[in-house]
Amino acid sequence: MPPSFRAPRGTRDLLPDEHAAFARLERIARELASRYGYHEMQTPIFEQAAVFERGIGAATDVVEKELFRVTPSRGEEREAWALRPEATAGICRAYVEHGMQTWPQPVRVTVTGPMFRYDRPQAGRYRQFWQWDVEAIGDPGPAVDAEIVELGARFYRDAGLADVELLLNSIGDPACRPAYLADLVAHYRANEAHLPELERRRLETNPLRLLDSKDPVMAEVNAGAPLITDRLCPACAAHFAAVRAHLDAMGVAYRLEPGLVRGLDYYTRTAFEFYRRGAEGQQQALGGGGRYDGLIQLLGGKPTPGIGFALGLDRVVLALASAGASRPANAAPVAVVVGADPGDTQGRLRIATELRGAGLPVRADLAVRKLGRQLEAAVREGAQFAVILGDELAAGEVQLRDLDGGSQKSVPLADLPALLRRKVRG
């Protein structure tokens, strides 16, 4: 007996039924992107690890513990590579590498594909997961901020998720964040005696995170904490106000969430996340994004502003299922070619091939089984018609049977393609 294999931990097979749900979302995303003027591109699944370390931030969890590192076992390359944990860093690397600053700005691009993070799997949290990523690079905003947020919100609506809530915040920039951070740390230091062990450690590594702590004892301490939105410098405050005004003008609903911070270092100013209403427990965001005005420079380019978001396709599929949405089905053939003579697979395949050559989605029953079984399979597959081969074939005719209604008529083989073409659903 060979050993039994299984998909690596945290990965899964998208079998045809489930893949149909993903394909539908990708179709919606692709159509929206093109309607909004974002062009599809692809970056490598792996990059120099430094692209993520420099771009995302070496001290973030995503890089520190969740990066999937790749080491070639042979060859001259001594490069340290890593599977991409998100798309933005790679896109910005490509922006710099290919001199996209010479293109008309902003450069509007989108990437869809698998991302990788080495953390402990859970429902909706995989080591390989799919994202739809949208970026506008080279526009300081604020109008483009609102445009891209609205695009994200529209995706969920078009996908069929009505109860998605948009959380919005501004996290300042290098002009105002350091002073705010100092104030924040000072506030927590003053209350250090009340802080749980975990939060005390986070105070050293990532003080912003304390703000959205789930620990109930933190509620009181957080109530008195300074808010970033009260400490924004004039430029950031004006930017944030303008983003909100643009959203209001488009009628996009959002909730201001001063505790919203994003996990990656590169974010500045606008930050937003999408959650299912009632599931905002900071767990399982459906998507999120923000402005990253310092990232391009970090990756070796000239100072260039940018903004984008990423959506978790896996999580949207999950949310759709739990909302009771019906799954899209994979396409059924218009017709299945069956035959009275079980052994005549040549005849069935030949006719099916002719029909396929005429552009029709047709399956031939290639199993050696009696006609009844062939028809049964065709019906269960959802085919509209059965093309039945019998003795009439000698006269150049076949039986065309309507599998929904049950009516059947003899038609000349030559007329079949035109006849079926008129019957193709949709």
Place this chain on the structure above:
RNA sequence: GUGGCCUUAGCUCAAUCGGUAGAGCAUCGGAUUGUGGCUCCGAAGGUUGCGGGUUCAAGCCCCGUAGGCCACCCCA
């Protein structure tokens, strides 16, 4: 990475006190020779996740391990 629950056929699940595994669905075949979703009959499908241990005997008890799920953490 921490804690907890779970794992029996492709899927959903049974199996009394520990006595060497069964059903439904799905698959394939048959029900007098060229006609379907129903029905009936039959077949195939398992080292009970994997590895040890206890026992005359383990799906069941014990240990380890892998995977899934839940909470934390983190994020999409």
